[in-house]
Amino acid sequence: MKMSLLRASLLAAGLAGGVWVAPTPALADYRAAEAALRSNDVAGAIPLLEDEAQHGNPVAAYNLGKIYESGNGGIQKDYVKAATWYRQAAEVGSMPTQFDGTQLGSQAADLIFAAQLYAQYGLARLYEAGRGVPQDSNEAVRWYRRAGDQDLDLAQLQLVRIYRQGSGAIAPDLAESTKWLERVAQGGNVSAMADLGTAYLQGIGVEKNAKTAHDWYERAAALGNSDALYNLGLLYQSGYSGQPDPIRAADYYNRAANQKNGRAMLALGDLYADGEGVPHNQIQALVWYELAAENGRAEAIAKRDALTRDLPEADVDQANAMAASWQPQGDRLSLPANALPSSPPSAPAAVPETTAPQTAAPAAPSSAEPAQPAEPATEASPAPDTLPPAAPPPAAFKPGADAAVSPGQPTAAPQQTPEQ
Numbered sequence: 234m235k236m237s238l239l240r241a242s243l244l245a246a247g248l249a250g251g252v253w254v255a256p257t258p259a260l261a262d263y264r265a266a267e268a269a270l271r272s273n274d275v276a277g278a279i280p281l282l283e284d285e286a287q288h289g290n291p292v293a294a295y296n297l298g299k300i301y302e303s304g305n306g307g308i309q310k311d312y313v314k315a316a317t318w319y320r321q322a323a324e325v326g327s328m329p330t331q332f333d334g335t336q337l338g339s340q341a342a343d344l345i346f347a348a349q350l351y352a353q354y355g356l357a358r359l360y361e362a363g364r365g366v367p368q369d370s371n372e373a374v375r376w377y378r379r380a381g382d383q384d385l386d387l388a389q390l391q392l393v394r395i396y397r398q399g400s401g402a403i404a405p406d407l408a409e410s411t412k413w414l415e416r417v418a419q420g421g422n423v424s425a426m427a428d429l430g431t432a433y434l435q436g437i438g439v440e441k442n443a444k445t446a447h448d449w450y451e452r453a454a455a456l457g458n459s460d461a462l463y464n465l466g467l468l469y470q471s472g473y474s475g476q477p478d479p480i481r482a483a484d485y486y487n488r489a490a491n492q493k494n495g496r497a498m499l500a501l502g503d504l505y506a507d508g509e510g511v512p513h514n515q516i517q518a519l520v521w522y523e524l525a526a527e528n529g530r531a532e533a534i535a536k537r538d539a540l541t542r543d544l545p546e547a548d549v550d551q552a553n554a555m556a557a558s559w560q561p562q563g564d565r566l567s568l569p570a571n572a573l574p575s576s577p578p579s580a581p582a583a584v585p586e587t588t589a590p591q592t593a594a595p596a597a598p599s600s601a602e603p604a605q606p607a608e609p610a611t612e613a614s615p616a617p618d619t620l621p622p623a624a625p626p627p628a629a630f631k632p633g634a635d636a637a638v639s640p641g642q643p644t645a646a647p648q649q650t651p652e653q
Contacts, residue, residue, distance in 0.1 A: 265281055295352045316359050319359070322348045325352075354387055357377040423457070426461065467482070479509045490521070503518075517552075
């Protein structure tokens with residue numbers, strides 16, 4: 234697909250009135266534009282980029298869209314210009330052009346392909362927010378789909394959000410949302426894997442299937458997702474496959490706790506307090522309640538305070554010292570081959586700006602009727618914004634041990650190899 238896009242642009246460049254003519258190189262020096270962007274001279278780069286873009290360079294057009302949308306480098310934001318340049322880059326291959334791709338070097342095909350995808354995503358965001366173009370959720374979805382159909386996970390995640398929550402004229406459609414979520418997960422997005430597990434567990438847009446939920450949690454857990462590890466603990470503690478397995482539940486909770494997952498720390502505190510799957514040990518319970526409270530679990534505070542009142546002062550002091558010296562340990566699980574993520578194309582720009590994290594897949598809605606376990610955790614989704622999250626800032630143009638156990642470390646839950 235990438236090469237066909239380049240060939241289409243080359244063909245369009247060489248045909249004039251049905252007669253083959255040599256393509257005319259773009260007039261501006263694109264390398265000079267690159268150099269200006271790298272040196273943060275955005276104002277100096279703009280005329281070079283405009284000249285390149287007017288001769289059909291989609292990477293230059295994408296960069297201009299990004300500059301005018303972000304307003305970096307002292308340039309005033311101009312959403313109308315941003316939409317205009319994004320549209321030109323998004324439509325690469327569908328219009329005649331004098332650009333022959335040689336200025337982009339050996340990576341021309343990949344850069345043109347990426348410029349198209351990220352421009353489609355950027356244009357969709359502007360339509361959804363009504364910036365520089367009329368607000369139009371249907372048009373936003375059309376552009377998100379164009380990028381999502383070519384496997385840009387950022388666009389796919391926006392489709393998950395829109396169909397999960399609804400947006401403007403787009404009504405919620407849980408089946409469509411989960412379809413896109415599964416596509417993102419299949420592409421290697423770890424948060425989407427965990428959220429897809431919850432969708433199957435709760436029956437959000439698909440039939441409930443605890444075994445499929447377990448499998449997606451396992452894939453996400455193998456790649457270090459703490460919510461997936463915690464949810465696996467809940468599954469085994471609840472006996473999703475027949476009989477409760479508190480030992481295995483404790484193992485997953487412990488691994489999630491080592492990712493500083495407050496829910497898992499609280500669950501471990503409960504297991505030690507009750508002697509379920511681990512030895513009954515009130516000091517260990519107090520350690521985990523203290524750590525859970527420090528990691529955002531308000532319900533752990535009451536349990537910590539109640540246990541503090543019941544224990545001898547020496548035991549409380551020991552638990553406090555252990556909690557203060559606790560350090561997370563590395564996860565030793567080897568990665569299954571089908572869990573390895575793929576790498577989406579990078580945005581083909583060098584506009585200097587602060588790196589922003591990629592959007593996580595939206596969490597399952599709280600209104601859905603949960604299956605057991607009752608409270609599967611998901612990655613928190615951002616609240617709807619006037620403008621959906623931007624593409625990650627482009628990287629600069631590219632040239633071709635487990636931690637040691639510290640003294641006072643809380644006792645780990647018994648290790649047991651998970652079933653594959």
